[in-house]
Amino acid sequence: MISASRTGRQLQRYIDGCRQVVGCIPYRFRKLGKSNTNSNSIEDIEVLLVSSQKGKAWLFPKGGWENDESIEIAARRETLEEAGVVGDVKSELGRWRYKSKSQEKYHEGYMFSLLVKEQLDVWPEKNARRRVWMTVNEAREKCPHSWMIEALDVFESQIGYLGRQQQDEQNSNDPAPAPAPAPATVSSEIEDGKSCGLEFLKMKKKKKGGEGEMMMICCNLPVVIRRRHST
Structure with a gap:
């Protein structure tokens, strides 16, 4: 130790x-x-x-x-x-x-x-x-x-x-293997406190009423990270 x-x-x-x-x-x-x-x-x-x-x-x-x-x-x-x-x-x-x-x-x-x-x-x-x-x-x-x-x-x-x-595996008798999110x-290059890009994510914005919804979508897998922000 x-x-x-x-x-x-x-x-x-x-x-x-x-x-x-x-x-x-x-x-x-x-x-x-x-x-x-x-x-x-x-x-x-x-x-x-x-x-x-x-x-x-x-x-x-x-x-x-x-x-x-x-x-x-x-x-x-x-x-x-x-x-x-x-x-x-x-x-x-x-x-x-x-x-x-x-x-x-x-x-x-x-x-x-x-x-x-x-x-x-x-x-x-x-x-x-x-x-x-x-x-x-x-x-x-x-x-x-x-x-x-x-x-x-x-x-x-x-x-x-x-x-x-x-x-899905619990609901299926023969589950297909799936890769983990990359x-x-x-x-x-970024500085502390500022946002940096992620190569494995695509950024999309979708308007919804008075708010914007930021979706970060994994290019390889169906993983979505959602962030709400004011427009």
Whole structure:
């Protein structure tokens, strides 16, 4: 078990001058208060956020991907160090490029979903961060980083798709296998707080009364992420 967070940048991984960052959306099924893979509703899920080091924002655990570890090991390590939970990395959510406000440098962030198996009472950054379980909608309201919100949108679409797939299998004696929703990939450089594009999503707008309905449709799978906004 890790007793202290890794520090320093000696092993930090860069590609074309861009710092490589890895993070997770830790989640659990709240109906039973523990992991329950039989659930198929996003309303049954809670996600774990941690406070920033300055304590003014809520975000998903993330940190630098180092040269001596695989990307999934880095994702689990950062989640343990910052949030104090361990679990199974389930799926890749995508890759985003963003500009760090604190360092004025471009980072490339990879996000994964992580099904929490254990929550620790003591962890490396316990004295530096707070942690809180939220619903997906609460997390969307609290997190200030647009690229993390887009990762949350992909996570929600994957959970919803798997839920529909489970329901179809229950209603069919011979279910056909279906692929999982593809992860998002970066298509443009962005700054913190600004929206970035997703190559695997097509954007469409549909007028409806006095509101606009934004639909992000997966090009490969029938997954739709809907966002309402004022026009």
